[in-house]
Amino acid sequence: MSCQEFHENGWLFLSGELDRQTETEFRDHLGTCSLCREAFEEASSWASAIHAVPEERPQRATRRAILKAARVHAPRVSPWERWMHAHRTLSMGVPALAATALVIMILLRPWHQPALPLDWEGTLIDEITAVDRALDDIAGELDASALVTRKALNDWDEGGLSTMTQDIAAIQQDLEYLNKTDESL
């Protein structure tokens, strides 16, 4: 903020009418520029001095006449409205209390009797039971399939290994025969 802007904003700062950004810039300038600070303190002193000048009061007769007129011309409202305004905390509290009580009653339903299962409830239970059974059947089938698969693997292991062993033995015999032939040659 320049010194010129500072001077333009001095009275607005004193009356609290600057926006936050400008006020921050104003304070920053106030902290750094001694000439502006001196001018600001002087303006501030004038404001305080004028504010401190005693105020005047009108005559009692004038005051009485005004207050009497205010009583005479006060808006006429019913005693009930006046009471409601005077006790507006209570008058606002009563509807709020009634609304709260209504919500609690709806939630708790004290008039509600335990009811017999409705048709749709029975149907739903039947369907759930059927699904459970179907799941059990599928699980049984899976177990049976697993047993068959495991047995097939075992069978393959036993037969496959013996065949391979026999093949290896035959190859060894062939090798021995070839070795002997080679030696005799």
Next chain:
Amino acid sequence: MKREYRHLDAKWVHAYQKGDARAFNRLYSRYERPLFSYLLKMLGDRQRAEDVFQQTWMKVIKALPNYREQQRFGSWLFGIGHHAAIDEIRKNSKMALDEFASEQLDVSCVDSHTPEAVLLERESQEKLHAAIARLPDAQKSVVMMRLKGELSFKEIAEIEKCSINTVLGRMHYAVSNLKKMLLSQKGDDIHVMPGIS
């Protein structure tokens, strides 16, 4: 203006609208001195100030039942008082009205004396009091509404139907003129600077 006062004003206005006459007494007590001081300074005559003060409150009493807080109560009240004072000035003296519009003042020769130094003198407050009364009406109006009525510059600009820069300029000139007046009459009777009536 402190925020809590605004809240209280609105509360009392509402209570009065609901038939509680005592709420009006509170509003009145709060604004009695600032408004009367303002009118007394503007009109310079106690009897005229009393009349305009009473007229202002009578207008307020009539309008209060239908008042909606589009502007702060204090600002609204001072607006009514200000316009009543202008009407009174207009009625009584064309010259005074011309003076109200005058803003061209000599602000040279500003002394470096601080206001504290001046105000520490004997009867300094009375001198300041008298000096404010001698300011041109446009400047006096701004000074009194801001520092006595605690209206914001924005509210004053709305009441006076001018820009906020104009109001700030008047405030600046008012303080410069007060300083000159007080410094020029140190030890003497109040002497009004040339250009300031």
